[in-house]
Amino acid sequence: MAPNKVETILTTPFDGQKPGTSGLRKPVGVFQQPHYSENFIQASLLAGLGVKLNGSSLAVGGDGRFFCREAVHLVIKMAAANGVSKIVLGQNGILSTPACSHIIRKWELNGGFILTAGHNPGGSKGDFGIKFNIENGGPAPECITDKIYELTTTLTEYKIVPKLKVDITKVGTSTFKVAGREFTVEVIEITADYLQLMREIYDFDAIRSFLKGQRVILNGMNGVTGPYLQRIFVEEMGVPSESCINCEPLPDFGGRKPDPNLTYASDLVAVMKKGDHDFAAAFNGDGNRYMILGHRGFYVNPCDSLAVLASKLEYIPYFKQRGVKGFARSMPTSEALDRVALHLGKECYQTPTGWKFFGNLMDSGKINLCGEESFGLGSDHIRENDGIWAVLAWLSVMACTQKSVAQILMEHWLVHGRNFFTRYDYENVSVEAADKMVEGLTKLIEDPKTKGMTFSDPTGRSYKMSYLDNFEYEDPTDHSTSKNQGIRFLFEDGSRIIYRLSGTVSSGATIHIYVEGYERNENAQFYKQDPQEVLKPLVTIALRTSKLKELTGRDVPTVIT
Template identity: 50%
Template sequence: MTTSIKTVSTQPFEGQKPGTSGLRKRVKIFQQPHYTENFIQAILDSIPKSEGGAVGATLVVGGDGRYYLDEVLQVIVKLSAAAGVSKLIVGKDGIVSTPAVSHLIRQRKATGGILLTASHNPGGPDNDFGIKYNMSNGGPAPENVTNQIYEITKTIKEYKTADVPKVDFSQLGTQRAGDLVIEVIDGVTDYIDMLKSIFDFDAIKDFFNSNKNYKVLFDGMNGVTGPYGYRLFVEELGLPESSVMRFKPLPDFGGAHPDPNLTYAHDLVERVNNEGYDFGAASDGDGDRNMIIGGNHAFVTPSDSVAIIAHYAKDAIPYFKKNGVHGLARSMPTSLALDLVAKKQGLEHFEVPTGWKFFGNLMDAKRCSICGEESFGTGSDHIREKDGVWAIMAWISIIAFVNKQSPGSSVHDILQKHYNIYGRNFFSRYDYEDVEGKGADDMVSRLSEKINSGEWIGKSFGGFQVKTMDNFSYNDPIDGSVSNGQGIRIIFEDTSRIVVRLSGTGSQGATVRLYVEKYSSNPAEYANATQEALKPLIDVALELSQLESYTGRKEPTVIT
């Protein structure tokens, strides 16, 4: 089929540097003439030759349903057709969760994927949009590829677009745009089938059938996992429709912030605590994050969540019974709870920078099976993205397993049992969002000077004696790459830690993240409130960072 291809003159835009999860900006920035086209062209030109390049490529395309998705889908079609891409596999209405895209890339042996999401950031015409590229292993593009994308955006002078009809993504089946084949699929079915190959659905159903009064509430936060949650909990597991809330994807997420934490998922938290639910869970806008809570205000920190999943994996989850657990990994700011599980089970464990792509190399080398980030991301080597619904199913599997041994065990009971085996890592994160960038940079520069001078080493602050300080650097054991400047660490003699880092997931301004962690092996303290237990260390963190002075913020935007 002959297709007219047009070369369009353009010029670079500043700031098209992908962060830890692609390019995220306000919708209005993406709507500028040529802005989106420039970035898509840069992605197509950066597909590594080792993975076949753009010509003849098969790409999976999916997004979280946020505002401006429809327009960008058509841009991808036009530029892909002009670039010689062979096939696009696209979710119905363009909607596929990030974990499901990763699975589809691997299942279909695709060249890669283009994900249209700003993850947990708000959506709508005045909020955020995002684009990122995933590789043939299903994981986010590594730094050498994102750096290549950025270099192209700095010098781009033209892009090529094909004159093809508008594609109807509401219709399942195959369409053509010139020589480009577009397969529109149900983005939910393949993913649910994958979950069935990982978890024992019959054992979970038996648990629910034996515990008719056990109440579950899943919050899709009007993001992409709403249909996944409905299919899973209502249609597959047979729970009542009252077990799911906000399960319809909306372009603006219903005006809410689709970030599953105690602040932004407060509707879920209130319902679980006030309406007698035993288990509550939420996922974010694109489905890669999760939050787990139990009745009576039982909150599972993401750091504890991945540790508990690792502890029970080979007993409660068939996938790990069959394949084993090769190793564990966590992001640097995440608490040391996972390390304690690794040591007790004799497993190799890794501390990597923030960003899921760092886990991918370890997984591909079969040195990591379960991993997590304190930023509500948990996953395993079944795909190469964090996976919110997988983590929720892991917890339901653990609840079913534990209740077989100890009927009536709650989320709170599971937490306390874990602490009695390993001790408790009290952990919290303070987020200061959209702060003035220079003040944040100056704060980090001052802390870097303290590292270089070593003047705090050996000194005590609020009863905590500084053992060491650094700006975390990671040497990848698989490919030898080095990632420097990944976050300021202040480590005390009693293993307590303070971490300060600037986030790469915001769309404007700077986000300062302050992490505090304190370990306790005293059972009398395990039931203490987190903020109460950490208050002395939080005071030290604020004193040493001088955060209020540099940012002007007296209170964080979010505490988790």
């Protein structure tokens, strides 16, 4: 048999191959089932590329987690069989999600496969994920992911070149004959294109000069950002190599969950609290999320991070040259950004959770900066959130102002007030319990008596309901709608409680509860209060109203941010 012969393999559908907020995520063992990954890849090729499939070009890369290499070879073999003409591949199958988005755009490709489960744990017992990005570099919109899912329910065959062998370890170009056509795989060095993009956005000389007087620590969490941190901060910026830790991408992320928050990056928090460093950052598995800490562990809530950067974009050359038209945030993200937008006279859009919803706004020129409370932040330089970009943005502001993280935040709050914000995550909850909670909250929404009701906590603090719903979004560019995006309780004093089920878990359910209260005070000491103490009454109301403890049996959340 010819080594590059296309074969058509008969298959049957698998249940549950519906992409979530960021592609399809399941335990590794699920993807290792015969035909399982192949079915989803085939459906993604057909739905994602449509009539452009024959002769198309794709980017492929992943975060290096367990099963990544096997999946890379599957994508190559199936792309070749389905008429794709070219694959641009990160060396060893690795590319950060932001870098992959940039490569799709820079190389004018038709889309790409990003092989990651983001912040989910890795290893043979962990999770894997496959996400299809479209030609603008962003995640496939719902019209495409719905089509992918529809195809997975009816698929009876897939195409593959089973004996096609490609060396993904060496940078270079290989060309093969498949079904009488040329099929090219170009393996690229993973940091070069992304580094060049960052050089175009930021003043590297200014950041380099500033970093000479700073003690920093950057934690790759053994995800994909490690090589990028070493290339940008060690080689370009001259930061000591020991300042970049956990920089080797590992299939199991060193046994940790690569989720940059106060719980899963607690070792970094402990180091920072000692006071020996001025600035720290941690990154998730695929490089699109980040956490920032200042001296003595001063924590920057992602909602505040977004608002602060929105107010100081003049310090970043990219925005100084291009201007700023507007901003966007996911619905659960605090309204701190809205206050900056109002102050600047800019539009601020509120979208469902998921970066795909920002893509249309960027493509239509409506927004330049966007972010989510889940440690995601980005701009229109690509169509994904971007952890390293966010850290460079903060360092640019610090370099220009010569101020610390804490000073920048405190000054921001004195001008705009503070949106005290917290998120409670309850992971691995039974789907039945989560559904019952949503069902109970939905009844409150449907009850006309709820609007105008006063909610009180045991201390007597009261909040009057002004509006409640299950958030529905209409895209202002194509007028598509997305329903049931999170239950909102909005109170007359501007406080909010949001309930939402995660779209990125691989099994079970994760319940997110977001609590926010706005305060304004001319005394800087006021803003030093612990958000958990300030929001305690609202948190009590949120838990009691949802009956979370009774339904799930959980006394405490898995993660508090």
